[in-house]
Amino acid sequence: METVLIVDDEKNYPLILSAILEEEGFETFTANSGHKALEILENTDIDLVLTDMKMPSMDGIQLLERIKEKDQDLPVIMMTAHGTVDKAVEAMQKGAYSYILKPFDNDQLIVYVNKAVGMSRVVKENRQLRNDVKLQYSFGNIIGKSKVMQDIFETIRKVAPATTTVLIEGESGTGKELVAKSLHFNSLRRDKPFVAVNCSALAENLLESELFGHERGAFTGAVAMKKGRFELADGGTLFLDEIGELSQNLQVKLLRVLQEKVFERVGGIKQISVDIRIIAATNKRLKNEMLLGRFREDLYYRLNVVHIVLPILRERKEDLRLLVDHFISKYKDERKSDISIMGIDSEAERLFYDYAWPGNVRELENVIERAMVLCQGNKIKISDLPNEFKNNVYNSLHFEGIPADAKLDETLAMIEKKMIERALKLTENVQSQAAELLGIGKSGLNWKIKKFKLDIGSKT
Ligand SMILES: Nc1ncnc2c1ncn2[C@@H]1O[C@H](COP(=O)(O)OP(=O)(O)O)[C@@H](O)[C@H]1O
Numbered sequence: 001m002e003t004v005l006i007v008d009d010e011k012n013y014p015l016i017l018s019a020i021l022e023e024e025g026f027e028t029f030t031a032n033s034g035h036k037a038l039e040i041l042e043n044t045d046i047d048l049v050l051t052d053m054k055m056p057s058m059d060g061i062q063l064l065e066r067i068k069e070k071d072q073d074l075p076v077i078m079m080t081a082h083g084t085v086d087k088a089v090e091a092m093q094k095g096a097y098s099y100i101l102k103p104f105d106n107d108q109l110i111v112y113v114n115k116a117v118g119m120s121r122v123v124k125e126n127r128q129l130r131n132d133v134k135l136q137y138s139f140g141n142i143i144g145k146s147k148v149m150q151d152i153f154e155t156i157r158k159v160a161p162a163t164t165t166v167l168i169e170g171e172s173g174t175g176k177e178l179v180a181k182s183l184h185f186n187s188l189r190r191d192k193p194f195v196a197v198n199c200s201a202l203a204e205n206l207l208e209s210e211l212f213g214h215e216r217g218a219f220t221g222a223v224a225m226k227k228g229r230f231e232l233a234d235g236g237t238l239f240l241d242e243i244g245e246l247s248q249n250l251q252v253k254l255l256r257v258l259q260e261k262v263f264e265r266v267g268g269i270k271q272i273s274v275d276i277r278i279i280a281a282t283n284k285r286l287k288n289e290m291l292l293g294r295f296r297e298d299l300y301y302r303l304n305v306v307h308i309v310l311p312i313l314r315e316r317k318e319d320l321r322l323l324v325d326h327f328i329s330k331y332k333d334e335r336k337s338d339i340s341i342m343g344i345d346s347e348a349e350r351l352f353y354d355y356a357w358p359g360n361v362r363e364l365e366n367v368i369e370r371a372m373v374l375c376q377g378n379k380i381k382i383s384d385l386p387n388e389f390k391n392n393v394y395n396s397l398h399f400e401g402i403p404a405d406a407k408l409d410e411t412l413a414m415i416e417k418k419m420i421e422r423a424l425k426l427t428e429n430v431q432s433q434a435a436e437l438l439g440i441g442k443s444g445l446n447w448k449i450k451k452f453k454l455d456i457g458s459k460t
């Protein structure tokens, strides 16, 4: 049942109105002052407010303002007597749904009320829908409605609670660390540390002491004992980022920790045991690294208990819009400034769809953050985007650089060859993947590789 709150300082008027509206099937509440009305609104789900204009202490306009501060969408109808029509106009400007002149007849009132309540219901439903959509299209702060992302959410949901080792693969900026954190914070270890190590950031001997710690005097400069990340992560999660860069020597040591759960600090003999969950990430195809003999097979299978592959952004363009909105509101919240940006205009949006996003979600986030600083209006425009970005879209073929008398066949063949070379490079010569990237069949690709005499090693 829809609820109407009637506010009037007169005694009888609210009673009469209430009787009329109850007859029509509404549930009514009455208040004899603005303060009382606000109190009722605080505790009751009201669909419409019907308020008198002239009241002592808080008048109709003031009440309206207070209501709009709290709930933009709640409709308010002002009841005004002759002589206060100018006030009614002011109320409309301040967001009143409509006004009705006293005295009014019952039918007129009922029409107004029904209309306003109908609108209120639609607004509420939409709001609910928006919230549902938000829930459905995100997992914590990971956004995505594409099938691949939805499947990843499902995997996270399933494996987070366990202590299973997880291997996350994906290009830089696709959200590997975000997923790793989400696995940690949705596990029983969430109150214990999440410790990240970037395996590519340090030289081998430094990394070793960073991971396992060292005893005092283990090497020149080791003036005190230091705990490593394995120890610091005890009880929690250790995130090994860029695991593909781990040296052979450290691969052996890591394997031992995974198998026996013990290790020694550098320069030490005491065995230290830890309880940690390992999550590893890499921007390489670790299986290729293994096949090429650069990554230990036994370690690969130890890590690859659950495998999550994050898609590149241009393979899930249906998520672009959501991500853009997400980052806009993220930076709005962070700055708490009066940024009025609501979204991106259609021209800029088209550019976003055409762009290849080599830096994936991280790049998108940076582009939005930068544009929000530059943007003057309420929509991000092409002029707010970085130059390289625009040029990359428009001039990626450098069409102007092709001489006017260039022969079509030769020129197209040249472009074709370059695209194939790039696809092979990106996929490290895995032809099935390169063919998929180019949107052609595997045999077609194979034929073109021969035609252009491309060197692809021995892989298929
Ligand atoms: N699906 C996503 N939804 C929301 N933000 C994302 C998503 N994927 C990545 N990001 C954001 O992009 C940036 C890069 O993500 P990160 O996890 O560090 O990538 P990676 O570790 O793969 O390089 C971070 O700021 C992250 O919050």
Ligand SMILES: [Mg+2]
Pocket: 173, 176, 177, 241
């Ligand atoms: Mg990362």
